[in-house]
Amino acid sequence: MWFIEDWRLDDGGRIAGGFGNRMEAGMSGRIGNTVTINGRVPGRVSVRAGERVRLRVVNAALARIASLRFKGHQPIVVAYDGQPCDPHPLEDGRLLLRPAMRADLIIDMTGKPGQTHRVIDDFYKDLAYKLVDLAYEAGPPGREPRPEPPPKLSANPLPEPDLAAAEHHDIALQGGMMGGMGMMGGMHGATWKMNGMAMTGDGQPDMPPLLTVKRGQTCVLALRNETAWWHPMHLHGHSFRLIGRNGEPNPRREWRDTVLVPPRESIDIAFVADNPGDWMFHCHVTDHQETGMMATIRIS
Numbered sequence: 001m002w003f004i005e006d007w008r009l010d011d012g013g014r015i016a017g018g019f020g021n022r023m024e025a026g027m028s029g030r031i032g033n034t035v036t037i038n039g040r041v042p043g044r045v046s047v048r049a050g051e052r053v054r055l056r057v058v059n060a061a062l063a064r065i066a067s068l069r070f071k072g073h074q075p076i077v078v079a080y081d082g083q084p085c086d087p088h089p090l091e092d093g094r095l096l097l098r099p100a101m102r103a104d105l106i107i108d109m110t111g112k113p114g115q116t117h118r119v120i121d122d123f124y125k126d127l128a129y130k131l132v133d134l135a136y137e138a139g140p141p142g143r144e145p146r147p148e149p150p151p152k153l154s155a156n157p158l159p160e161p162d163l164a165a166a167e168h169h170d171i172a173l174q175g176g177m178m179g180g181m182g183m184m185g186g187m188h189g190a191t192w193k194m195n196g197m198a199m200t201g202d203g204q205p206d207m208p209p210l211l212t213v214k215r216g217q218t219c220v221l222a223l224r225n226e227t228a229w230w231h232p233m234h235l236h237g238h239s240f241r242l243i244g245r246n247g248e249p250n251p252r253r254e255w256r257d258t259v260l261v262p263p264r265e266s267i268d269i270a271f272v273a274d275n276p277g278d279w280m281f282h283c284h285v286t287d288h289q290e291t292g293m294m295a296t297i298r299i300s
């Protein structure tokens with residue numbers, strides 16, 4: 001497993017101050033200058049030619065979005081957010097990994113003994129960097145690479161959304177800084193809003209829910225990002241199917257519990273509200289969540 005974190009360190013290697021910066025919170029959130037895997041700045045990961053590795057990647061950063069490219073390899077995605085999916089190669093050759101996201105990859109180590117292959121992250125324009133090297137051990141391969149594709153994992157028991165009977169809700173993601181032109185929202189101390197509502201800080205339990213849904217009901221949520229920034233939206237208590245992007249159906253319809261909504265784009269998700277209670281629905285960029293992009297969905 002690769003547990004990816006991102007830290008802002010000062011010259012002495014200490015965690016830099018300046019948390020809760022409003023300007024930063026209105027933009028991308030606090031992004032660090034040091035990325036670690038499993039708590040260490042990684043140099044190399046040792047692999048053996050011919051082996052098939054199942055790798056779970058977790059983005060545990062506050063705000064950093066990663067786009068991982070495995071040079072010389074063709075990873076196959078077999079699960080997102082702990083839910084199996086139809087095995088498929090990386091979209092556009094890269095694993096887009098938003099905060100809170102997990103992905104399970106099968107990687108066939110098709111390189112030769114002694115070779116080194118880079119894994120890079122090139123999400124932020126002009127700020128690509130090497131995350132880690134896959135370093136092949138010298139000596140004979142452990143085995144021949146497997147010709148057969150990885151099998152599909154068996155599905156978890158999740159209730160299937162009944163789209164014909166679904167209720168539809170639009171959720172507009174609003175606010176933030178606009179290319180340095182100031183706040184779009186900005187009132188009442190909130191930087192971000194959903195449908196004009198903003199829960200901030202550690203939350204306000206007496207605030208009315210964003211939505212109230214009857215238990216057992218299928219819900220389709222159309223998430224419309226009206227802002228200039230990326231938002232990884234996370235729903236508690238449920239997994240949902242990602243059914244559409246910008247009005248086009250998503251043929252894979254994979255299950256997730258966090259979905260990245262790019263600037264000015266829209267994402268449709270569907271789930272059965274089978275878990276009663278007040279559930280948080282929020283952006284997983286912590287600075288965005290704490291400054292307004294947070295709400296509850298009540299299932300009763």
Ligand SMILES: [Cu+2]
Nearest residue numbers: 231283285288
């Ligand atoms: Cu956000």
